[in-house]
Amino acid sequence: MERHIRAVGILYIALGALGALAALMLFLVIAIGLLPADRNAVEVTTIAGTVVAAVLLLHSIANIIGGIGLLQRRAWARPLAIFLAALSLLNFPLGTAVGIYALWTLLKPETRVILAPRPNVWAHLH
Amino acid sequence: MSKSRGMTAFILSLSFITLTIAACDTQSDRHNGGVAHSPTATMTPAASPIVSPTVNPALTLSPFDKGFMTDAARGGLMEVQLGNMAARSATNNEVKRFGQRVATDHSQASQILRQLASTLNVTLPQELDPEQRNVVSRLQNLTGKEFDREYMKMMVNDHTKDVSEYERAASQATNPEVKLFASQTLPTLRDHLKMARDIAVKLGVKLPQSQ
Numbered sequence: 412m413e414r415h416i417r418a419v420g421i422l423y424i425a426l427g428a429l430g431a432l433a434a435l436m437l438f439l440v441i442a443i444g445l446l447p448a449d450r451n452a453v454e455v456t457t458i459a460g461t462v463v464a465a466v467l468l469l470h471s472i473a474n475i476i477g478g479i480g481l482l483q484r485r486a487w488a489r490p491l492a493i494f495l496a497a498l499s500l501l502n503f504p505l506g507t508a509v510g511i512y513a514l515w516t517l518l519k520p521e522t523r524v525i526l527a528p529r530p531n532v533w534a535h536l537h
Numbered sequence: 538m539s540k541s542r543g544m545t546a547f548i549l550s551l552s553f554i555t556l557t558i559a560a561c562d563t564q565s566d567r568h569n570g571g572v573a574h575s576p577t578a579t580m581t582p583a584a585s586p587i588v589s590p591t592v593n594p595a596l597t598l599s600p601f602d603k604g605f606m607t608d609a610a611r612g613g614l615m616e617v618q619l620g621n622m623a624a625r626s627a628t629n630n631e632v633k634r635f636g637q638r639v640a641t642d643h644s645q646a647s648q649i650l651r652q653l654a655s656t657l658n659v660t661l662p663q664e665l666d667p668e669q670r671n672v673v674s675r676l677q678n679l680t681g682k683e684f685d686r687e688y689m690k691m692m693v694n695d696h697t698k699d700v701s702e703y704e705r706a707a708s709q710a711t712n713p714e715v716k717l718f719a720s721q722t723l724p725t726l727r728d729h730l731k732m733a734r735d736i737a738v739k740l741g742v743k744l745p746q747s748q
Binding site: 530 | 697
């Protein structure tokens, strides 16, 4: 299970980095005004583009944080990673595949023990 | 047409994940540096050439290494104490034998770890922390079959986490001696985990399926 947790962590960081790059590119495109010259269209596209880029950037940062947390075996990383995996199921095809694999790994009882703080392990995770 | 393109992309994604897992595997094999893992290996100090005269290990000791050594020492103290308690108080003979084996193996491992720590100038905990003492006193209050089941359940969970932490240290520790200690101790911990699971199942302890 150790290598699966590590693989999920690496995948999250890789996807987060790609998403962050895409968000920054989008911000750049909006900033340098490569969008249509029509004033109304520019306004609408700028607002929509900024919102999309901001959401994408936040999601990517969360992915990177979750990935690092998993690699460092932090207890908080598991619920965050499960939430992100559920979200990424909607992102067909790469996100769906990663989401299925991440959920399979993170929902295993063994993963729960590995990522739980030691006192919770002694208390049988109650 | 677009449906089949979507499926192709999905399959390509799965291949990407498989490659990532394979890469993780290869990396951890490389990190282990060809250290042979005998399933019957025991943690004898003589079998572990911990100190190398050619390396200045203190130079390569990372916070991760220190954290691992501290956690391993603290965990070892607890395993020895609980193992001795099981050897005395368990009603089931297999649990008694398991407790004895755990106490002996972890005493040996702790001895090696303390030698390593003194070479590396790392201060290790000498006694249980308050949370560990709570666990010990909770077990002390149990008797008979209840003690056996609770102890074995705890051992399954504890060794699952131990194996994961030692695997991580065996592949990610910066200091070669710490890495060697982790990889040489792993076979014994895996052995303990397997024994603990077998005994727990025999005692009717309900374990999650993949454990």
